[in-house]
Amino acid sequence: MRTYGGQNGGVELKTWTDWLALDIAADLAYNRQLHQVKSMKSSDLLDSINGVNFFGTMNQIMKKFPLLTPLMFLVIPVSVIRSLPRVLSLNSKEVQARIERRGKTEHLDYFEQLCPEDGVVPTDKKRRAHLEQVAGQLMLAGFDPIANQFYSTIYFLTQEPQVFSLLKKEVRGTFKNYDDINPDGLVPLKFLHACLQETLRLHTNASFGMPRISPGAKVDGTYIPKGVVCQIANFAAAHSPRYFKEPRRYQPQRWLPSTHPHYDQAFRHDHLKGFWPFSQGPRMCPGRESAWVQTKLFIAKVVWNFDLEMVPGQDYDWERDMKHYSMWQKPDLFVKFIPVQGEKRREVSDL
Numbered sequence: 350m351r352t353y354g355g356q357n358g359g360v361e362l363k364t365w366t367d368w369l370a371l372d373i374a375a376d377l378a379y380n381r382q383l384h385q386v387k388s389m390k391s392s393d394l395l396d397s398i399n400g401v402n403f404f405g406t407m408n409q410i411m412k413k414f415p416l417l418t419p420l421m422f423l424v425i426p427v428s429v430i431r432s433l434p435r436v437l438s439l440n441s442k443e444v445q446a447r448i449e450r451r452g453k454t455e456h457l458d459y460f461e462q463l464c465p466e467d468g469v470v471p472t473d474k475k476r477r478a479h480l481e482q483v484a485g486q487l488m489l490a491g492f493d494p495i496a497n498q499f500y501s502t503i504y505f506l507t508q509e510p511q512v513f514s515l516l517k518k519e520v521r522g523t524f525k526n527y528d529d530i531n532p533d534g535l536v537p538l539k540f541l542h543a544c545l546q547e548t549l550r551l552h553t554n555a556s557f558g559m560p561r562i563s564p565g566a567k568v569d570g571t572y573i574p575k576g577v578v579c580q581i582a583n584f585a586a587a588h589s590p591r592y593f594k595e596p597r598r599y600q601p602q603r604w605l606p607s608t609h610p611h612y613d614q615a616f617r618h619d620h621l622k623g624f625w626p627f628s629q630g631p632r633m634c635p636g637r638e639s640a641w642v643q644t645k646l647f648i649a650k651v652v653w654n655f656d657l658e659m660v661p662g663q664d665y666d667w668e669r670d671m672k673h674y675s676m677w678q679k680p681d682l683f684v685k686f687i688p689v690q691g692e693k694r695r696e697v698s699d700l
């Protein structure tokens with residue numbers, strides 16, 4: 350980033366943040382070092398995951414309208430149709446490689462909990478398929494929303510100079526040295542937390558509604574019969590003026606405690622408790638603590654090191670260009686990461 354980010358053309362944000370998020374996700378899931386950032390090259394796994402995105406949506410539609418299935422093969426390129434089997438096959442190979450590396454890994458990973466070093470490796474087909482399914486889900490669920498948080502937080506910071514100044518002041522004022530930036534040291538940074546909350550709101554993950562089958566129960570005074578599928582329109586709720594003032598603007602101040610010096614009274618009627626980006630209940634995201642640590646570390650380290658600017662002359666509109674299939678499809682975006690040196694860093698922290 351230091352070598353390329355400051356150049357006039359900047360770097361393409363989607364590619365770099367996808368590389369970083371998948372490097373981390375594969376390492377945490379099954380100790381697999383993809384080295385995409387280091388080699389500046391996308392892995393086969395990343396290319397295949399990106400292909401799955403559109404196919405996933407078409408597949409869902411065809412399940413509802415099976416008679417249309419032959420049409421799917423006319424409108425979707427063969428490479429996209431092959432992407433899902435390719436992801437499954439790559440994941441299966443990674444699981445096998447990780448089993449062979451048991452006891453020889455560099456650090457603890459999620460796989461160690463699924464199939465510990467001193468545990469029994471499942472050999473029957475059903476249990477093996479389950480192991481692959483869970484490992485793959487941990488890798489994929491650990492990649493996509495993190496990549497979205499990295500990408501969109503940086504984009505929003507380039508669009509809201511006042512917000513970016515306050516964040517720079519907090520981060521650069523808190524840490525004297527880069528090496529001091531660690532998960533514990535980041536806990537007191539309320540403005541950083543608020544920025545990431547606001548990205549979660551605007552770049553709503555799990556926009557597909559997370560369907561649940563009612564067991565037959567009363568919800569908020571209304572009886573929902575057994576078998577009815579219920580969903581929440583997460584995206585609509587997170588963008589609704591009924592719950593958020595200026596809902597389409599990036600305004601992290603709304604998430605600050607009312608005692609914080611930058612809390613803005615204008616947002617006092619926001620319904621903050623109605624927003625659950627990691628969902629609720631027994632299927633709530635199990636990766637939320639890891640997500641907070643990863644995203645805080647990345648954004649704090651970027652803000653400590655760089656000033657950010659969108660490369661001028663791009664026909665880019667976040668709301669228009671962002672597309673949602675089974676995952677978000679983020680448009681290319683060129684951003685300059687301008688390294689800041691000692692004196693300049695101090696100037697901001699003294700603001």
Ligand code: HEM
Nearest residue numbers: 487490491494554555559626627628632633634635636640
């Ligand atoms: C900003 C980051 C993240 C967001 C916004 C997010 C959000 C969510 C949401 C909304 C769900 C669905 C919960 C439900 O159905 O009620 C979910 C499920 C899940 N998430 Fe996350 N997640 C994030 C990061 C992670 C990470 C880093 C991992 C790492 C392993 C992870 C692993 C999972 C898994 C395995 C599930 C499925 C849980 C189940 O079906 O029981 N997530 N996540």
